[in-house]
Amino acid sequence: MPEPVRKIRVHCTVNGGPVAFEAYPMSRLLDALRExxxxxxxxxxxxxxxxxxxxxxxxxxxxxxxxxPALHAEGANIRTIEGxxxxxxxxxxxxxxxxxxxxxxxICTPGMILAAVNLLERHPQPTELQIREGLAGNLCRxxxxxxxxxxxLDAYRKQGLPR
Amino acid sequence: xxxxxxxxxxxxxEGRGKxxxxxxxIDDLNFPEMLYGTTVRSPLARGRIRAIHFDEGIPWDQFxxxxxxxxxxxxxxxxxxxxxxxxADRVVNHAEEAVVLLAHPDKYLLEEARRNVGIEIDPLxxxxxxxxxxxxxxxxxxxxxxxxxxxxNKGDVDSAWAGAAFVVEGEYETGAQEQLYIEPxxxxxxxxxxxxxTVWGSLQCPYYVHxxxxxxxxxxxxxxxxxxxxxxxxxxxxxxxxSMIAAHAGLLAWKSGKPVKMIYDRAEDMVATTKRHPSxxxxxxxxxxxxxxxxxxxDLTMDGGAYETLSPVVLSRGTxxxxxxxxxxxxxxRSRAVATNVPPHGAFRGFGAPxxxxxxxxxLDRVAAAVGLAPDELRRRNFIHEGQTLAVSQVVRExxxxxxxxxRAFEASSYHQKRERFERENPHSTVKKGIGFAAFxxxxxxxxxxxxxxxxxxxxxxxxxxxxxxxxxSTEMGQGANTVFTQVxxxxxxxxxxxxxxxxxxxxxxxxxxPTVASRTTMIVGGLVExxxxxxxxxxxxxxxxxxxxxxxxxxxxxxxxxxxxxxxxSLVKYKQPADIHWDDQRYQGDAYGAYGWAVYxxxxxxxxxxxxxxxxxxxxxxxxxxxxxxxxxxxQVEGGVAQGIGFAVYENVVWKDGRMINxxxxxxxxxxxxxxxxxxxxxEEVPYGRGPRGAKGIGELPLDGTAPAVANAIAHATGVDxxxxxxxPEALIEAMEAGDLAHA
Numbered sequence: 020m021p022e023p024v025r026k027i028r029v030h031c032t033v034n035g036g037p038v039a040f041e042a043y044p045m046s047r048l049l050d051a052l053r054e055x056x057x058x059x060x061x062x063x064x065x066x067x068x069x070x071x072x073x074x075x076x077x078x079x080x081x082x083x084x085x086x087x088p089a090l091h092a093e094g095a096n097i098r099t100i101e102g103x104x105x106x107x108x109x110x111x112x113x114x115x116x117x118x119x120x121x122x123x124x125x126i127c128t129p130g131m132i133l134a135a136v137n138l139l140e141r142h143p144q145p146t147e148l149q150i151r152e153g154l155a156g157n158l159c160r161x162x163x164x165x166x167x168x169x170x171x172l173d174a175y176r177k178q179g180l181p182r
Numbered sequence: 183x184x185x186x187x188x189x190x191x192x193x194x195x196e197g198r199g200k201x202x203x204x205x206x207x208i209d210d211l212n213f214p215e216m217l218y219g220t221t222v223r224s225p226l227a228r229g230r231i232r233a234i235h236f237d238e239g240i241p242w243d244q245f246x247x248x249x250x251x252x253x254x255x256x257x258x259x260x261x262x263x264x265x266x267x268x269x270a271d272r273v274v275n276h277a278e279e280a281v282v283l284l285a286h287p288d289k290y291l292l293e294e295a296r297r298n299v300g301i302e303i304d305p306l307x308x309x310x311x312x313x314x315x316x317x318x319x320x321x322x323x324x325x326x327x328x329x330x331x332x333x334x335n336k337g338d339v340d341s342a343w344a345g346a347a348f349v350v351e352g353e354y355e356t357g358a359q360e361q362l363y364i365e366p367x368x369x370x371x372x373x374x375x376x377x378x379x380t381v382w383g384s385l386q387c388p389y390y391v392h393x394x395x396x397x398x399x400x401x402x403x404x405x406x407x408x409x410x411x412x413x414x415x416x417x418x419x420x421x422x423x424x425s426m427i428a429a430h431a432g433l434l435a436w437k438s439g440k441p442v443k444m445i446y447d448r449a450e451d452m453v454a455t456t457k458r459h460p461s462x463x464x465x466x467x468x469x470x471x472x473x474x475x476x477x478x479x480x481d482l483t484m485d486g487g488a489y490e491t492l493s494p495v496v497l498s499r500g501t502x503x504x505x506x507x508x509x510x511x512x513x514x515x516r517s518r519a520v521a522t523n524v525p526p527h528g529a530f531r532g533f534g535a536p537x538x539x540x541x542x543x544x545x546l547d548r549v550a551a552a553v554g555l556a557p558d559e560l561r562r563r564n565f566i567h568e569g570q571t572l573a574v575s576q577v578v579r580e581x582x583x584x585x586x587x588x589x590r591a592f593e594a595s596s597y598h599q600k601r602e603r604f605e606r607e608n609p610h611s612t613v614k615k616g617i618g619f620a621a622f623x624x625x626x627x628x629x630x631x632x633x634x635x636x637x638x639x640x641x642x643x644x645x646x647x648x649x650x651x652x653x654x655x656s657t658e659m660g661q662g663a664n665t666v667f668t669q670v671x672x673x674x675x676x677x678x679x680x681x682x683x684x685x686x687x688x689x690x691x692x693x694x695x696x697p698t699v700a701s702r703t704t705m706i707v708g709g710l711v712e713x714x715x716x717x718x719x720x721x722x723x724x725x726x727x728x729x730x731x732x733x734x735x736x737x738x739x740x741x742x743x744x745x746x747x748x749x750x751x752x753s754l755v756k757y758k759q760p761a762d763i764h765w766d767d768q769r770y771q772g773d774a775y776g777a778y779g780w781a782v783y784x785x786x787x788x789x790x791x792x793x794x795x796x797x798x799x800x801x802x803x804x805x806x807x808x809x810x811x812x813x814x815x816x817x818x819q820v821e822g823g824v825a826q827g828i829g830f831a832v833y834e835n836v837v838w839k840d841g842r843m844i845n846x847x848x849x850x851x852x853x854x855x856x857x858x859x860x861x862x863x864x865x866x867e868e869v870p871y872g873r874g875p876r877g878a879k880g881i882g883e884l885p886l887d888g889t890a891p892a893v894a895n896a897i898a899h900a901t902g903v904d905x906x907x908x909x910x911x912p913e914a915l916i917e918a919m920e921a922g923d924l925a926h927a
Contacts, residue, residue, distance in 0.1 A: 059210035060203020062414070064364040065448040069848035072364055100203030113201040117193055120814040123822065124660025125200030126365040126414025132201060154856040158848065160362050160415050161660045163825030164856045166818050 365414020616900025827889020
């Protein structure tokens with residue numbers, strides 16, 4: 020049996036509000052979000068940073084939360100899928116995923132939407148190539164990505180202005 | 183008159199939960215006192231279990247440990263035959279076969295413990311290839327390693343060769359393919375001798391799981407309950423396998439007295455669960471001088487893995503689709519599924535047809551070249567027409583116009599201009615372009631008498647609130663069943679889609695609508711929903727509560743009043759096979775499917791001759807699948823299927839070593855990303871099908887059939903390499919290109 024490791028207390032901002040949780044230092048941010056904070060919208064698809072189902076925004080960057088040690092979250096500003104809609108009103112991207120068939124089984128959708136949110140923050144008027152590149156870390160097995168591209172294009176067109 | 187909702191892209195019924203992250207998948211559910219479960223698997227492909235040892239240093243007394251001897255009932259996973267054990271006992275027949283189950287409240291300690299269970303096995307010789315299995319190098323299943331064989335005969339093939347102007351032969355292979363749903367397999371079970379067993383899980387077929395759990399626990403049917411949670415993709419991978427993981431979690435729950443959650447990690451899911459059957463197909467085709475088929479002799483073998491599971495039915499579909507949408511007077515198809523010591527292969531979208539369609543459509547490009555016809559001209563001379571018979575002697579009674587589908591695909595893609603331009607430009611470029619297509623059909627629903635045996639049911643009922651609820655065992659797994667049922671029910675009743683509720687499949691409440699497979703949900707179960715809705719409407723009219731020209735509110739009022747006055751208003755419909763559908767299971771002849779989807783798929787590719795990297799640049803998918811209920815969902819089915827088909831053709835390669843998949847990670851098993859899919863033109867030629875709900879036929883599997891051969895034909899066109907095997911990997915392609923034209927890849 021390995022030596023027992025002590026949990027540490029991590030303080031950070033999640034979806035705009037301060038939170039604190041206990042976690043083993045090298046445990047995954049993904050588990051802290053899902054198990055400690057009960058934010059189960061963040062999904063695990065592969066556990067090795069390939070599929071992007073666990074993608075969240077951390078200090079403005081898109082990260083795979085399965086690869087981020089929980090202790091790295093100390094002081095960080097994190098956004099999960101639960102923080103994308105505001106007061107029950109869907110974000111333009113969520114609405115366009117709904118309207119354009121960007122979500123099928125839905126398991127990649129939270130990570131995909133966060134990747135799209137992050138993409139539009141970096142490229143408010145993305146080209147098709149920028150969309151493809153921006154979503155390349157998020158695997159979807161249902162849609163063939165076509166309706167996801169359409170969803171992102173439609174969202175930025177409807178929004179008109181940079182976010 | 184209310185505006186029709188058929189043909190409208192009604193928003194996905196459960197979509198809001200999916201885009202906000204509130205949809206509840208199995209791993210999002212937790213129960214008080216819940217334990218985590220894990221599986222200790224065989225490291226060897228075949229052998230006798232000598233001992234199981236539990237290494238020191240783990241507090242084993244804290245663990246629930248289950249082996250075969252803890253099974254309260256029968257040790258098999260019920261499917262077609264009961265040859266697959268739930269837990270290996272004495273012998274193992276494939277690597278990753280489950281031997282020991284462990285449960286513990288701490289999943290980190292559980293993983294540590296799993297690594298400290300040793301299974302000592304005295305190895306037995308194992309076989310891993312179709313060739314070794316057919317040669318009976320070892321007998322590992324039954325008397326001859328054969329799970330099932332079929333022979334289809336039409337006309338007299340043997341006497342046709344003599345009169346042939348051309349005879350063309352070829353052998354083709356397809357590899358295993360992983361379903362790779364993004365949500366791995368997972369269940370939670372609660373079980374005990376008094377309460378029975380309840381399983382929540384990510385699954386396609388609640389009643390398959392129900393059927394499997396009943397004998398394992400020796401329980402009466404009414405003490406077994408299966409509830410589907412939101413399911414993150416299935417593609418066939420969650421057709422039969424969930425019975426296994428449900429039984430495992432159930433056994434741990436039974437023994438521990440606590441709820442047990444079992445979620446596979448990606449590696450375990452990839453190496454231990456089912457994949458598409460690898461296949462080998464041999465074609466021998468006789469033609470007249472004018473390019474018309476005289477005879478097709480087809481020999482198809484599939485690798486079924488270590489247990490029979492669904493191989494007979496996968497093989498059946500592969501067999502029936504092997505001769506395609508063509509008319510040929512003499513056809514023989516001999517096929518078999520054989521045993522090897524690898525984890526059982528299973529259902530994967532297309533279900534045997536993608537294998538045999540690849541072989542045929544790749545073969546026909548070679549036949550065209552041999553005969554001296556253009557690939558399209560050869561097909562046009564042999565396309566099936568209304569009134570002619572398919573290989574299984576089924577008379578085509580539908581309106582079928584393959585020429586028109588081909589025309590539309592060619593027109594949309596400027597096929598002839600591109601083919602000519604690519605051929606002109608390729609000699610001057612290191613990047614070779616090619617264009618190719620495949621013509622094919624896909625039968626919707628269970629094969630032959632399958633639907634009759636299933637005798638599926640669906641219920642439509644009114645609620646005291648004036649809503650209408652659909653109860654079916656069909657599951658939503660992303661394909662859009664909830665939304666399609668909503669549209670069919672709303673259309674039939676003439677009310678708003680918002681008035682329809684879909685009950686989540688739970689065997690305690692929903693009837694058995696058959697499995698959610700075989701492109702049958704819209705066409706067959708949707709048809710039952712339509713009939714049940716009509717029956718409900720008639721009951722309301724008959725009661726005098728529903729007036730002519732009613733609106734949605736009037737309908738709701740009538741429902742409320744009916745329930746208040748007469749009690750529950752429930753309408754159940756059971757499938758009845760139309761009297762003119764006949765299938766002879768012995769001779770394998772007759773109406774194999776009630777309806778077919780017809781399609782022409784076309785791919786344009788670039789092959790960089792320096793790297794042998796293949797890119798699919800454009801894709802055109804033209805199909806006739808009856809009325810389109812929901813254009814966005816239908817196009818989504820096609821686009822997603824095409825992406826999976828591109829993976830099947832050029833990326834997805836299961837690497838085997840001693841019967842184990844050794845690239846069980848998303849890092850080294852490559853599926854298409856957003857950078858890899860081409861623009862896809864999706865074209866529906868709508869011909870309403872008389873027996874489908876509002877004219878709809880099945881669509882889900884069809885896109886997998888034609889994509890890979892279209893891509894392979896395009897690669898062959900680009901490079902001159904005679905593609906015989908998929909996936910076409912750069913390593914093989916570069917070798918073939920270096921060896922010169924018409925080498926084998």
